[in-house]
Amino acid sequence: MSDSVYSVLVIDRDARVSEDFSRALAGLPVAVLRASNWAEGVIYYREFLPQMVLLESDLDNVGSPLIDLFGGDSALEVVFTTDGWSEAGALAAIARG
Numbered sequence: 468m469s470d471s472v473y474s475v476l477v478i479d480r481d482a483r484v485s486e487d488f489s490r491a492l493a494g495l496p497v498a499v500l501r502a503s504n505w506a507e508g509v510i511y512y513r514e515f516l517p518q519m520v521l522l523e524s525d526l527d528n529v530g531s532p533l534i535d536l537f538g539g540d541s542a543l544e545v546v547f548t549t550d551g552w553s554e555a556g557a558l559a560a561i562a563r564g
Contacts, residue, residue: 518544
């Protein structure tokens with residue numbers, strides 16, 4: 468990770484998601500970290516402070532404001548991922564920030 472300029476944390480139960488993301492970014496100065504659940508994702512976030520988090524929407528803690536989920540890091544980019552898109556789900560994600 469020392470040669471990386473940018474780091475991405477993928478929090479998803481399906482390991483193929485982070486593998487596909489890693490393949491897509493091969494050769495770029497990007498480190499891809501993988502967590503398979505929310506608790507592991509929080510540990511990795513605190514340890515590595517990635518610039519972006521790809522979060523499986525089913526693992527989102529909707530009871531907390533999105534900004535609070537990662538220690539109030541306003542510079543962090545959080546992208547929700549899903550294998551089943553719906554307009555209602557998209558609108559709910561947008562409403563969370």
